[in-house]
Amino acid sequence: MQHFTRRRTLAAGASTLLLPSVARADAGWPTGPVTMVVGYAAGGGADINARELAQILSPLIGQQAIVDNKGGAAGSLGVRVVASAKPDGQTLFYAVGTNVIINPHIQKGMIDTITALAPICQTTAYQYVLAINPKVPANSAAELVTLARKEPEKLTFSSSGVGGNNHLAGALFAEAAGIKLTHVPYKGTGPALADVISGQITMNFSSLPPAVSQIKAGNLRALAVTGEKRVKSLPEVPTLKEQGIDVVVTSWHGLFAPARTADAVLDKIEKAAKEAMADPKWEAALSKDGLELAPARSRPEFTAFVREEHDYWGKKLKALKIEME
Numbered sequence: 001m002q003h004f005t006r007r008r009t010l011a012a013g014a015s016t017l018l019l020p021s022v023a024r025a026d027a028g029w030p031t032g033p034v035t036m037v038v039g040y041a042a043g044g045g046a047d048i049n050a051r052e053l054a055q056i057l058s059p060l061i062g063q064q065a066i067v068d069n070k071g072g073a074a075g076s077l078g079v080r081v082v083a084s085a086k087p088d089g090q091t092l093f094y095a096v097g098t099n100v101i102i103n104p105h106i107q108k109g110m111i112d113t114i115t116a117l118a119p120i121c122q123t124t125a126y127q128y129v130l131a132i133n134p135k136v137p138a139n140s141a142a143e144l145v146t147l148a149r150k151e152p153e154k155l156t157f158s159s160s161g162v163g164g165n166n167h168l169a170g171a172l173f174a175e176a177a178g179i180k181l182t183h184v185p186y187k188g189t190g191p192a193l194a195d196v197i198s199g200q201i202t203m204n205f206s207s208l209p210p211a212v213s214q215i216k217a218g219n220l221r222a223l224a225v226t227g228e229k230r231v232k233s234l235p236e237v238p239t240l241k242e243q244g245i246d247v248v249v250t251s252w253h254g255l256f257a258p259a260r261t262a263d264a265v266l267d268k269i270e271k272a273a274k275e276a277m278a279d280p281k282w283e284a285a286l287s288k289d290g291l292e293l294a295p296a297r298s299r300p301e302f303t304a305f306v307r308e309e310h311d312y313w314g315k316k317l318k319a320l321k322i323e324m325e
Contacts (some may be wrong), residue, residue: 028266029089031040033064036094036255037168038158041071043190045207045289049124049253050094052285067094072188074161075099076107083116089265092274093117093146098165099249105317106163114310119303120255120270121276121307124286126245128169129234131211131220132203141177141224144203147177156182158192158201160300163322166192169205169249170227171322172244176247177257196220205249208233208290232279233290241299252294254302270299 034056047069055095070078079099081320085091093099098115104248138144148155152162159167162185174181186192189210195201197219205210205226212233214220221239224251231238240247255273257266276282283293297305 008171011091014148029268030061030063031088032090033066034061034089035066035068035091037068037070037072037082038094039072039075039096039099039188040129041188041190042069043193043210044160044188045126045209046094046096046253047188048209048289049285049291052289053123053273053276055103056220056281057272060270060273069188073107074103074164074167074184074185076103076110079113079117079317080111081101082109082256082258083113085258087261089257089261089269091258091270091316092120094123095254095256096165097254097309098163098168100256100306101313102163102165102317105314106322108251110174110298114307116259117256117257118261118266119255119306120266121273122252122254122297122305124291124294125224125250125254126208126291127231128145128166128205128209129208129215129222129231129237129239129290130203130224131193131196131206131215131222133199133201134218134221135199136202137263138223139221140297141240143222143247145179145245147301148174148177148181153180153182154177155185155202157203157205158184158186158195159204160189160192161185161187163189165249165251166205166207166320169247169321170203170319171285172247173205173245175244175320189214193220207251212290231290232287254294255308262267266299270305 015254018091022309029072036050038050040046050067050319054218057065082091104110157170164184193204193210196204215222222234224240225231225237
């Protein structure tokens with residue numbers, strides 16, 4: 001069996017400064033409603049989490065924070081929308097790590113996220129859950145592997161798009177287990193998970209927010225989580241490593257602005273976002289969704305982290321041979 005252990009998270013960022021910020025800062029941020037673009041359809045983990053942050057953030061900034069879903073190309077449509085927006089802090093990107101770290105390496109014609117976006121702060125850390133349709137005759141990851149070996153390429157797994165974290169998780173799982181699975185990409189976790197529930201798709205490596213309630217309602221069966229340890233929201237579900245499959249896949253969410261946004265504006269957004277994340281309601285929301293608090297990183301530290309991850313995964317993805325169709 002081949003083994004793969006995540007050295008670090010599937011995530012996103014840049015060097016200490018991506019591009020020189022504009023000299024003139026708008027100290028009046030925000031000047032109106034703030035749009036947080038999510039690169040996936042409504043109902044997925046990033047969408048749910050972004051809306052929870054927007055609800056807490058709005059009264060703190062004195063303006064409405066609005067979530068705008070721009071699903072498509074595994075989150076890359078959202079990247080383009082924000083990169084082309086006016087760099088005044090009024091349009092932000094609520095990113096999944098892969099949007100900025102993975103996509104540039106596998107999508108032809110993808111813009112350079114490192115120079116197109118300015119990292120602000122990390123908002124969450126999380127892992128995934130291997131969820132199957134309850135009618136699939138498997139009660140553990142090992143039984144699912146046995147089933148896949150009996151019927152090569154018959155079992156399917158959905159994802160939020162080619163190169164998304166749940167696509168990579170499925171590919172790494174199949175590689176480590178020595179099985180063949182058929183990948184079916186969607187425009188977001190919501191629709192990808194819906195077709196597992198309906199029985200059209202065998203399984204999904206879902207982010208936790210949209211999956212936990214469906215698992216507890218009996219609409220999905222959880223076989224494993226993908227982190228180093230179990231999650232509080234599904235304490236009875238073992239990790240893949242506990243079941244002898246050496247795969248660990250984790251990720252995060254983070255806030256980004258268009259490049260060339262003034263440092264003074266970025267600082268105000270970071271301060272407001274971190275104030276929102278210090279609210280007990282935020283930790284309660286994360287716990288409910290199966291997410292974890294983000295590490296305490298400053299904006300320069302987050303920027304450096306993103307650059308490091310971007311460079312690391314550029315090399316790793318060549319070995320995985322994953323690219324957009």
